[in-house]
Structures are given as structure tokens and as C-alpha cells.
Amino acid sequence: MVSQLNFISIILLIGTITNALPIFHRKQIVTRIHTASTTNTITDVYSTTTEVIVAPTVEFIISGDVTLTTTIVPEGVNPTAEPTTTITKVLKKMVTLPADPTTSTLQPTTATTQPSTTRQAQDSPNVVATSATLNHNHAANADPSSIMLTVSSFNAQQDANNQQNAQAATTTLQPQTTTSTTSSTSTSSTTSTSTTAQQTTTAANNAAIKGVPTALAYSPYNDDGSCKSADQVSSDLTTLKNKGVSKIRIYGTDCNSLETVQPAAKQLGLTINQGLWIDATGVDSLDSGLQLLISYGQSSGWEVFDFITIGNEAINSGYCSVSDLIAKISSVKAQLQAAGYSGQVTTSEPPVTFENSPELCTSSEIDFVGINPHAYFDTSASAQSAGSFVKGQVELIQQTCGTSNVVVTETGYPSAGIQNGSNIPSPENQIIAVQNILDELEQDITILSFTNDYWKNPGPYGIEQSFGIEQYLS
Incomplete structure (x- = not known):
């Protein structure tokens, strides 16, 4: 049994010890990751650290089953105060954390709809850009908008070690970045970022394609x-010529190209794969371009x-049927020949079009088969295997069409856009x-494209603007 005098002494002693030694405090550090929806490739990620100070509850046995329970609140502590919160801007990239919160490897976010092996002109959804240095395995069932990591719950005598652990958890969200130290009582901090992605881009800009x-x-x-003006076009084609390119591909007669591109190309000794564009209204949509082309050829020559x-x-775009295109090829070829053109004609489609409709190559009047194979649209391909993929597609269509006369009229690889299987668009991978x-095709191909085409819609996969390789040609 404790006497009243002893009891009072004990209370005073415990109060003194509580104020002097913070070991009676417990605090729980909870880190939450928040992401904000956006329409571009950058998403801010924030780490919120909440500290909860818990005062100890002490129970004294006075006599028998008579007890006295008290909560000892240290001096200067308000037990009813709201938890303090520190917000730190930790990473300006969309990331998905692992399903297992103890795993320290970051996972890139992927689109909910995977690209198919065909391309369609659609409006672009939100595009997610990921650093090439991140682990590219996908986190199962991970939701970046609602992930919470509990770092630890510990006593004050473990503060030093656990504060380091909490800082390490924040650092997990910052691959290859440098951040300032954040105090638990601070409401803001500054972050200086030097990302591997930026380093990769710099390295890519200094690289050259052989x-x-x-x-x-x-x-x-x-x-x-x-x-572009005639002077701008002439400057572009001069640059292109100086880099060793001997031919260009033009997709239509739009943008006054017959008055700007053809004269410049002719003067520089470049030849042209001239396109006649078919749009969503059907095969007859090329008729006005055909007449412009015929007028040019008759006045300036076809060479x-x-x-x-x-x-x-x-x-592939659904603009016409196979039978309509076959009939139109015959009509256009006849009109060109009547106007004095004696060269070859073809049409360009992804290889899958000829696989599905081999009559396009066996029953039409094309002089050779033009294909547009892109490794990006095959989830099992990658930047490293792009050459063997394209070569394999050529061989496949040679077998399908029963001819060795198959020409790659367009291929390439994007420097930006969403990941598709093992294909990760980046300057380095491009x-x-x-x-x-x-290397695989011995350079006898057409690459898309000379420069990035920012005038285009980025497309459903965010890649259509990002095929330019001018800066990588020595």
C-alpha cells in the first residue's frame, strides 16, 4: 500500500522525469504518396510526414483493487493539438510504387490501354513519361493515388535511427536526385533535381548514328x-543532303510542296518518293493532288x-476498302502514264494489311510492295531488336506476296511517348x-523522319511527333 505522502512524491518524481527525459514520448511517422491527374507527361508526387506525440498513461495501485490512473503530459506539449505535417516535393515524374511497400524499386506507370500492332489517328490520352533508369517491371495492383507507406512506430530513444529510415523512405521516391534535409517541424523544403533522364537526354544529344x-x-x-517558305525548305533539304541522304519521302501535295520541295530537291540532286494522300473521305480524296502532280510533271518534268x-x-486507318484501293491504283497509274510518267507506283501499308489482304500485292498494279513496319507496335520487340524485327517483317511479306520486291517505305522509333511492352521511347533508345x-537493312530504307513533327497530333500513344533524327546524323 502506498501512503498519501509517498504517492504525491512519486507523482512529482514522474512529472520531473517526464519533462527531463523524452523517452516517454512515442511518435508514429506515416508517409503518404499523392499524385495529381494532369494532361501532360509531368505529374507531381508529394510525401507527407505526420508526427503524432502520444503521452504515456501511468496506473498506480493504491490499495488492493483501488487504482489511480493518470496521463502525464510533458511540459510544452498540447495533447489535443493537430499532428504536424511536412510536405516535400520529392519527384516530378509519374511513378507507381511496388505492391510490397518494403520494396525499394520504383515501377513506371503504364497506360491502361496497350497499343495494338496497328496505328490509328486518334486524340491523345494522358501520356506517362518514365525515366530510363527506373525498373521496368510493372507493380501488380498498385494505385499511385492511394498508396500509403508506414515507415515505423518507435520510442524517442530510437529517434536518430528511425529518422534516418524515414529519410531513406523519402529518398526511395527520388532515383538519382539530390534533395535537401527536411525537419519534422518544417512546412516546406526546397528540392534541387538533377535527374538521370536529363543526363540521358544530354548523352543522346551528343551521340551520333553511324x-x-x-x-x-x-x-x-x-x-x-x-x-514553310521556299527558303526554309531549301535550307532543310540542304542540311539533309549534307548529312548524306539522297532521297526524301513526301506524303502529299499539300502545303504548296510542289512549289517549294520539288524545286529545291531538283536543284540539290535529291529524288522524291511522292505521295498521294487518301483521307477519311475515301480514295477519291487524292484526285485534287493527282491533278496538281500531273500539272507539275507536264511542266517541269518527272525526273x-x-x-x-x-x-x-x-x-489500316479504315479510310477505304482493299477493293477500292486496288481499283484506284489502276486508275491513277493509267492517268500518270498518260501524262508522261514512266516510273513506278506503289502503296504503303503496315505488313499486317498485306497479311490480311494478300490480294493487295498479288492482284493490284503496284510495281513493288511498300511496307511500314514499326517495332514499337510489337510488344515483344524492343529498341535493341528493332532491326531484326523490321528485317523479319520484310521476309514475312516476301513470302506472303510471293515476291522479293518488298521495300521499307517507312520505319523508325520514337524518342518520347508511352511504353509498349519492351518498347520504351527515349532519345537513347531511338x-x-x-x-x-x-545495320540490319544495310541502310536501304526510309526513316521517319527528318525532324520531330510537332505540328501533328501526338496520337493515342503520344509518339507521332517524336520520330525526328536530324540531330543524331553526323
């Missing part, structure tokens, strides 16, 4: 969608044209892929 393709796709548009391509991925394609 060799050049036979042809590059070219579009006479400014980034804002306006048409600048390497061959003429009637439609580009028109069947260089790897294009080099691999040039």
Missing part, C-alpha cells in the same frame, strides 16, 4: 502547322520523282533502334 538511311520522310510544316505512292496506311535498323 551511317545514313537511303531516304528520310520530310514534311514542309512549321511546328505551329503553318507552311525528280523516284516513285509515286498511292495512299499511306489508308486501309538511337539504338535506328542504328540497329540501318
Whole structure:
């Protein structure tokens, strides 16, 4: 039994010890990750650290089953105060944390709809960009908007070690970044970022592709969608010529190209794969372009044209039927020949179009088979295997069409966009892929494209603007 005097002494002693020694305090550190929806490739991720101070409850046995329970509150502590919160901007990339919160490896976020092996002109969804240095395995059932990591619950005598653990948990969200130290009582901090992605881009800009393709796709548009002047086109084609390219591909007669591109190409000794564009209204949509082309050929000659391509991925895009395209090829070829053109004609489609409709190559009047194989759209391919993929597609269509006369009229690899299987668009991977394609096909191909086409819609996979390789050609 404790006397009243002893009891009072004990209370005073415990109060003194409580104020002097913070070991009676417990605190729980909880880290939550928040992401904000956005329409671009950058998403802010925040780490919130909440400290909860818990005062100890002490129970005294006075006599028998008579007890006295008291909560000892240290001096300067308000037990009813709201927890303090520190918000730190830790990473400006969309990431998905592992399903297992103890795992320290970051996972890149992927689109909910995987790209198919065909391309369609659709509006672009939100695009997620990920650093090439992140682990590319997907986290199962991970939701970046609601993930919570509990770091630890510990006594004050373990503060030093556990504060380091809490800081390490924050650092997990910052691959290859440098951040300032954050106090538990601070409401803001500054972050200086030097990301591996930026380093990769710098390295890519300093790299060069060895060799050049036979042809590059070219579009006479400014980034804002306006048409380039004759001087701008001449400057572009001069640069292209100086890099060793001998041919260009033009997809249509739009943007005054017959008055700007053809004269410049002719003067520089470049030849042109001239396109006649078919749009969503059907095969007859090329008629106005055909008449412009015929007028040019009859007045200026046909020697600048390497061959003429009637439609580009028109069947794949659903713009016409196979039978309509076959009939239109026959009609266009006859009109061109009547106007004095004696060169070759073809059409360009992804290899899958010829697989599904071999009559397009066996029953039409094309002079050779033009294919647009892109490794990006095959989830089992990658930048490292892009060349063997394209070569394999050529061999496949040779067998399908029963001819060795198959030409790659467009291929390449994007430097930006969403990940598709093992395909991860980045400047570094673009260089790897294009080099691999040039090596496998002995450079006898057309690469998309000379420059990035920012005038285009980015497309459903966020890649359509990002095929330019000018800066990588030596």
C-alpha cells in the first residue's frame, strides 16, 4: 500500500522525469504518396510526414483493487493539438510504387490501354513519361493515388535511427536526385533535381548514328502547322543532303510542296518518293493532288520523282476498302502514264494489311510492295531488336506476296511517348533502334523522319511527333 505522502512524491518524481527525459514520448511517422491527374507527361508526387506525440498513461495501485490512473503530459506539449505535417516535393515524374511497400524499386506507370500492332489517328490520352533508369517491371495492383507507406512506430530513444529510415523512405521516391534535409517541424523544403533522364537526354544529344538511311520522310510544316517558305525548305533539304541522304519521302501535295520541295530537291540532286494522300473521305480524296502532280510533271518534268505512292496506311486507318484501293491504283497509274510518267507506283501499308489482304500485292498494279513496319507496335520487340524485327517483317511479306520486291517505305522509333511492352521511347533508345535498323537493312530504307513533327497530333500513344533524327546524323 502506498501512503498519501509517498504517492504525491512519486507523482512529482514522474512529472520531473517526464519533462527531463523524452523517452516517454512515442511518435508514429506515416508517409503518404499523392499524385495529381494532369494532361501532360509531368505529374507531381508529394510525401507527407505526420508526427503524432502520444503521452504515456501511468496506473498506480493504491490499495488492493483501488487504482489511480493518470496521463502525464510533458511540459510544452498540447495533447489535443493537430499532428504536424511536412510536405516535400520529392519527384516530378509519374511513378507507381511496388505492391510490397518494403520494396525499394520504383515501377513506371503504364497506360491502361496497350497499343495494338496497328496505328490509328486518334486524340491523345494522358501520356506517362518514365525515366530510363527506373525498373521496368510493372507493380501488380498498385494505385499511385492511394498508396500509403508506414515507415515505423518507435520510442524517442530510437529517434536518430528511425529518422534516418524515414529519410531513406523519402529518398526511395527520388532515383538519382539530390534533395535537401527536411525537419519534422518544417512546412516546406526546397528540392534541387538533377535527374538521370536529363543526363540521358544530354548523352543522346551528343551521340551520333553511324551511317545514313537511303531516304528520310520530310514534311514542309512549321511546328505551329503553318507552311514553310521556299527558303526554309531549301535550307532543310540542304542540311539533309549534307548529312548524306539522297532521297526524301513526301506524303502529299499539300502545303504548296510542289512549289517549294520539288524545286529545291531538283536543284540539290535529291529524288522524291511522292505521295498521294487518301483521307477519311475515301480514295477519291487524292484526285485534287493527282491533278496538281500531273500539272507539275507536264511542266517541269518527272525526273525528280523516284516513285509515286498511292495512299499511306489508308486501309489500316479504315479510310477505304482493299477493293477500292486496288481499283484506284489502276486508275491513277493509267492517268500518270498518260501524262508522261514512266516510273513506278506503289502503296504503303503496315505488313499486317498485306497479311490480311494478300490480294493487295498479288492482284493490284503496284510495281513493288511498300511496307511500314514499326517495332514499337510489337510488344515483344524492343529498341535493341528493332532491326531484326523490321528485317523479319520484310521476309514475312516476301513470302506472303510471293515476291522479293518488298521495300521499307517507312520505319523508325520514337524518342518520347508511352511504353509498349519492351518498347520504351527515349532519345537513347531511338538511337539504338535506328542504328540497329540501318545495320540490319544495310541502310536501304526510309526513316521517319527528318525532324520531330510537332505540328501533328501526338496520337493515342503520344509518339507521332517524336520520330525526328536530324540531330543524331553526323
